[in-house]
Amino acid sequence: MSQLETILQKFFGHTSFREGQKEIIDDVMIGNDVLGVLPTGSGKSICYQIPAMLAEGTVIVISPLLSLMEDQVKQLKATGFKDVVAINSFVQEMERSQIFHELSSYKLIYLSPEMIQNKRLLTQLNHMKISLFVIDEAHCISQWGHEFRPDYLKLKEVIAFLNAPPVLALTATATPEVQDDIMNQLERMNMNKHIYAMDRENITFSVQYCNNTKEKLVFISDTLQKFPVPTMIYFSSKKEAEAIASHLHYQLPNLRVAFYHGGMDxxxxxxxxxxxxxxxxxxxxxxxxxxxxxNKTNVRLIIHYHIPTQIESFIQEVGRAGRDGLSSVSVVLYAPYDEMLPKRLIDSELPTVEQVKSLYHFFDNKFQAKQTAINEQEIMVAFDLNEIQWRFIKFQFEKYEILKDNHIMSIYEKKNVLVPAIEQLIHNRYQEKLAKLNQMVNWIHQQGCRRRTLFQPFQSTIKEPTFYCCDSCDFQFEQWSPVVDIEKTNTEDWRTSLAHLFDQQIMHSDC
Known part of the structure; x- marks a missing residue:
């Protein structure tokens, strides 16, 4: 047994690597820059966790998923690997100072893209040996990616400041265009590419056409009564997720139902x-x-009550199913006018030109009054901006040197350049998002093989399905025989806790 396999078995309990893992690890261990595209649920994190255990120096992982960081730190510490830490907005100031004091003792450091901009942190990291710089969810760095985050564009300068360590960029969803843009944005065009097919052969795809929301509810209730399997039902509305969970809670008394969204405690x-x-x-x-x-292996059914805004998000969410390789199904529920909600969501992701102009004038007046420091929360409230919209504007203002370190810089006549440029950018980004939504809607309505059409933008071939392919080819729910392995643990704890959640008033907005 090789050293890699010994560590894999000791810390992760596996006797062999999944497709792509060992190839990527071998490449980064000899100091190569690597771009890895592996399907959701394929164990991408092992590609940098094992190098962190073996390499001299420290591995840095940039991830926008704060809860994922925390989970991975806990899981690694439970295996006996203690030299790991996550630094993000969850960490209190006193604890953060202690971590900074002991920073060089860690072999693996998880950081949010915002935290890596911290000057004190960067100065300390600059004096450490960084053996590998990992960018998780690397599609966020691409303007063509479905979750583009401006903060990711600053990573190129961070990497240079840290003495240009080898880079590992990982994602589960990236078209060839996005792959090229990732390498271009990082200015590392010679990255070794490890691109693996994204389709999982044990997942079957289906679309259920409904006339209204009532028919959606009937379908969900009937399906879950017939197939009482671990299920995730995706919504684009917090309020609706709560309402349908409450409905199913009473409609299906033998099944245990809860809701989950980012607005919860x-x-x-x-x-x-x-x-x-x-x-x-x-x-x-x-x-x-x-x-x-x-990382729950036995999720059998993924239902999309609302349609996602793009194919990439859909593929990632479907990828939560069937990680044990057993038969699992994705079903999208579609009713007339279902496109309206994702269109409203797209509208909410971009600021208006009027908001940009108002902010420009506000900053100009503040600068003239020599009041250059800004409070981001106050600005978001005053100009009715959500976090995504403010992030977009802030990045553009920093790009045009109107903002620096949360201070207003000299503006002069930049308005004549900045406002038209941002207006054009907003227009282009909106059209891109609409095109992605149309791609999703077209997939719902198309008549051919759903699997082939879904993955066509990402890969030239598809895998042979292990069970059923899709409802266009060979699948009917009446034929499905999933493994039903739900263990009933009717403890008072979960009943009491869930009753408390359902008794709370619905106090969240629709989106």
Missing amino acids: SMDRVLIQQQFMAGQLDIVCCTSAFGMGI
Whole structure:
């Protein structure tokens, strides 16, 4: 048994690597830059966790998924690997100072893209040996990626400041165009590419056409009564996730149902996550906030009550199913005018030109009054901006040197350049997002093989399905015989906790 396999078995309990893992590890261990595209649920994290255990120096992992960081740190420490830490907004100031004091003792450091901009942290990292710089969810660095984050564009300068260590960029969803853009943005065009097929052969694809929401509810209730399997139901609305969970809670008394979304108290979110992982919940009605880092192997059914805004998100969410290789199904529920909600979500992701102009004038006046420091929360409230919109504007203002380190810089006549440029950018980004939504809607309505059409933008071939392919080729729910392995653990703890959640008033907005 090789050293890699020994570590794999000792710390992760596996006797062999999954497709792509060993190839990527071998490449990064000899100092190569690597771009890895592996399907959701394929164990991408092992590609940098094992090098962190073996290499001299420290491995840095940049991830936007704060809960995933925390989970991976806990899991690694439970295996006996203690030299790991996550630094993000969850960490209190006193604890953060202690971590900074002991920074050089860690072999693996998880950081949010915002935290890596911290000057004190960067200065300390600059004096350490960084053996590998990992960018998880690397599609976020691409303007063509489905979750583009401006903060990721700053990583190129961070890498240079840290003495240009080898880079490992990982993602589960990247078209060839996005792959090229990732390498271009990092200015590392010679990265060794390890690209693996994204389709999972044990997942079957289906679309259920409904006339209205009532028919959606009937379908869900009937399906879950017939197939009482671990299920995730995805919603684009927090309020609707709560309402449907409450409905199913009483409609299906033999099944344990809960809701999950980013607007919930953190303790309630942890409760739901732990109960689902432990098999004490059967159905979770959730938004996209749920799923990242949920390595539950026996999820059999993924239902999309609302259609996602793009194919990439859909593929990632479907990838939560069937990680044990057994037969699992994805079903999208579609009713007339279902496109309206994702269109509203797209509208909410970009600022208006009027907001950009108002902010420009506000900053100009503040600069003239020599009041250059800004408070981000106050600005978001005053100009009715959500976090995504503010992030977009802030990056552009920093790009045009109107903002630096949360201070307003000299503006002069930059308005004539900045406002038209941002207006054009908003228009282009909006059209790109609409095109992605149309791609999703077209997939729902197309008549051919759903598997082939779904993965066509990402790969030239598809795998032979292990069970059923899709409802266009060979699948009918009446034929499905999933493994039903729900363990009923009717403890008072989960009943009491869930009753408390359902008794709370619905106080969240639709999106």
